[in-house]
Amino acid sequence: MAYKSQTGGIEKNSSLPSIFCCKSDLNEGSLQWAKEPLNGQVLMVLSMDNNCSATSFDMELCAEKLKSLGVQVAVDRWSRLIQDAVLKPEVRRYMFYNSRAFQIAIAVIFYMSLWTNIYSTVQLYSFGHYWEVSMLVTVAAVAVTVVVILIIDRRQRKINVNTDVRLAAVNEIFIKHSLILGITDVLDGPHNVLQLWFVHFSPERCLQSLSAHLADLQRKRESDLRHSLDQLCVVMETAVQPDPGKAEQVSSEESPLLSSGVNLKKEPMTCNELLCLIPEGPPEVMAQQLLVIFSGCYVRLLVSGQLPQALAAGHMEHRKVPCLCQFIETSALNTRQCWFMGR
Template identity: 80%
Template sequence: MAHTNQTGGTEKNGSLSSILYCASDLKEGSLQWVKEPLNGQVLMVLSMDNNCSAASFDMEHCAEKLQSLGVQVAAEQWRRLIQDAVLKPEVRRYMFYNSRAFQIAIAVVFYMSLWTNIYSTIQLCSFGRYWEASVLVTLAAVAVTVIVILVIDHRQRKINMNTDVRLAAVNEIFIKHRLILGITDVLDGPHNILQLWFVHFSPERCLQSLSAHITDLQRTREPALRHSLDELCVVMEVVVSPDPGTEEGASREESPLLSSGMNLNKEPVTCNELLHLVPEGPPEAMAQQLLVIFSGCYVRLLVTGRLPQAVAAGHLEQSNVPCLCQFIQSSVLNAHRSWFVAR
């Protein structure tokens, strides 16, 4: 059942200087903002149970809160985009298989399978009959399992083409109203809870800084810039339409005298095409596209505390994490600058 976080709830994330929640149990008219939201400040969180196929985000409540924030966007437009982005059954299945709950289950199964295989193997040796062998097997299995978990966690810090990029269409609309969205999952007992985060973000300064950086790269390192942007692509399945003239000629000359019923239900021929997410264009247009594409990934890392600490001040007020343009320059455009420190 869809719900939102209650007022006063504190997110376990030291990178957020202050958090402002919209709550579903507030009475009408009781929601008042005491100050202007800061960049990177959470304004609203919608939650739903991903284990229940009938569950969905509370769109009516979301529309009311967006209206209270002064966001004048046609509800039918962003509702459809959110539905297409994260509420389709195939997307929800993908998010479940990449959730924390499923990763924990996979880690347990992997550990037990690895321990059994190693222990069975060393039993063939003479030293395998001593109790020290069991200790060594346990330590080896734990070490390998931890390495696998760390590798998975490292991959979670990168952009996810199947979830983060799917929110780009929604963020393209909301970023004009100083909002960006991201989706995360949390484990609540046996339930996998999906959370849709609404974060305040003013793109003007990041857009200006990123445009200037792209202009500098186009002048000094054009091949490196193009190589970095070429890696941002998705595979699209398109229907191959036969040439009308060829199809008409074939229907007249090569069509069988007795039509087969199997041809009536013939599926269309499709092929895969590579779609570049950031095509060539003016630096400002490319910067705008990068901000929209990486906003979902940025919000996911921001609210889960996975962003590195920033040494140089960015465009997030009262925060020690990088702003969106710094994050893009470091992770996408390979800007080797001493902005971040390891945690």
């Protein structure tokens, strides 16, 4: 069932307009409806405790709310995709090790270890009084720790292949219904809580604008476009199918003369294959694929307030943040940097 917690996901991001928060501790009477949802408007949030492997998102409650929004999609279809995307044990472990709680613990350990090493090194030389050495070591350790934290924070603003891209399959379904999903983690006391956000976003205008931009790049800067899209790759592990004739010859040569009575099963041979997420094709197809792949990252940055301010108006009229196509053109295609502030 869904993890019961305070509505911190919405309260901490009070600037985000929302229709309702889908959690098991909210009753139907507390839902606040809007007639016409805007792009970037939070429709619901599912929460679960990532510290307990037995918990999961409340899919039944989510299905009821989606039906009330007019989203008619088979539950088994999208719930299985969410299960495969973020609820597998290995994915949940990865998300825990990349959570804010774990990063705070690592920062503290890093600071203490760095302070001890610097202090031990300085002690080898006679340098000033004890309080002067301690203050110098503390300032140095704090400065290095802050730099490391800023580097990690900057890296988290980029697309995460292990989490954001895994939501591409379910976003491919929901984007047709003007919904995009993203996942974040928050601290609720000692608990690391995962939050699955459902955000309203109509892709039509972004699709048209991004398709026109890709068509223009294909005409004028095709090599630069291909170089940018080649960066969007994932490593896939595929099984190698040996040639039947060679496999039979090798197996006969390697077979023991005397049977040991033990049946040793050989593991299948695998190889790593580089898969490009955006294959070559018409601008409309490439634009659709880009919107689907970057939806998860966009929602994560949007609800956590990490999107920069946009200088040029896009398709988010009610907020001074970039729309999805502006975000893709800047972060993936490396164009139109002047749209954003603080970059």
